[in-house]
Amino acid sequence: SEATTWYLSDMMLRRQVSNEEAISFFNALNQSLKNNSHYREVATRVKGIESTMIGEIVPDFSTKKTLDGNEFKFSSLKGKYVLIDFWGVWCGPCVAEMPTVKKYADKYADKLTVLGINSGDSKDKMSAFLEKNGYKWQQLMSSKGNNDDNFVLRFNVAGFPTKFIIDPQGKILHRYLGSSEEAFVELDKLLK
Numbered sequence: 001s002e003a004t005t006w007y008l009s010d011m012m013l014r015r016q017v018s019n020e021e022a023i024s025f026f027n028a029l030n031q032s033l034k035n036n037s038h039y040r041e042v043a044t045r046v047k048g049i050e051s052t053m054i055g056e057i058v059p060d061f062s063t064k065k066t067l068d069g070n071e072f073k074f075s076s077l078k079g080k081y082v083l084i085d086f087w088g089v090w091c092g093p094c095v096a097e098m099p100t101v102k103k104y105a106d107k108y109a110d111k112l113t114v115l116g117i118n119s120g121d122s123k124d125k126m127s128a129f130l131e132k133n134g135y136k137w138q139q140l141m142s143s144k145g146n147n148d149d150n151f152v153l154r155f156n157v158a159g160f161p162t163k164f165i166i167d168p169q170g171k172i173l174h175r176y177l178g179s180s181e182e183a184f185v186e187l188d189k190l191l192k
Helices: 002-013 019-027 037-051 092-107 123-135 181-191
Strands: 081-087 111-118 136-142 160-167 174-175
Touching: 002 019, 002 037, 002 181, 081 092, 081 181, 092 123, 092 181, 111 123, 123 136, 160 181, 174 181
Parallel strands: 081 111, 111 136
Antiparallel strands: 081 160, 160 174
16 A cells, blocks of 8 residues: 555664565565655665665766756766765764764875765755865765655665765775764775
8 A cells, every 4th residue: 555655665764674674575565556656765765775785886876966066977986985975964973973084085085085965954054064164075965855866765875874985996895874983994994
């Protein structure tokens, strides 16, 4: 039923089901629900689960959801390690980790690119925060709704901060949810 699609979407967002369970439940849904907005949201998250597993190559994408409105292509980052940081000004742990992200962006500037993906803040609030703190790495803004610029759904992010470490060929090496010193320890191992 339509209520089932909403419930599954909510359970995935709250991490009340494993990725394997979510895929199984999704595959059991009636195909007549394909036009339901919650069904489409779950479908996007399931695709995100499958495409952002450890070892997968990040699917290339382009967007104009940048601070300056210019087009950004993910493939432009190939050749360096990439730290993707899903964050928001509203997220205390995200803000607390930003100085460390900056430290690593500066420390390994020749080997590491940081890509920030903001969710939940207005462009003005986000810009003011970044400028005030001198955070100058590439930023994208995740849209709401089920569209190509909803990076939270596309990467199946269900908590903040979430970080991905990507190798120079675009392969996902690690995924971290929540405040995690482990991500920075791993970057030191990879980049020293």
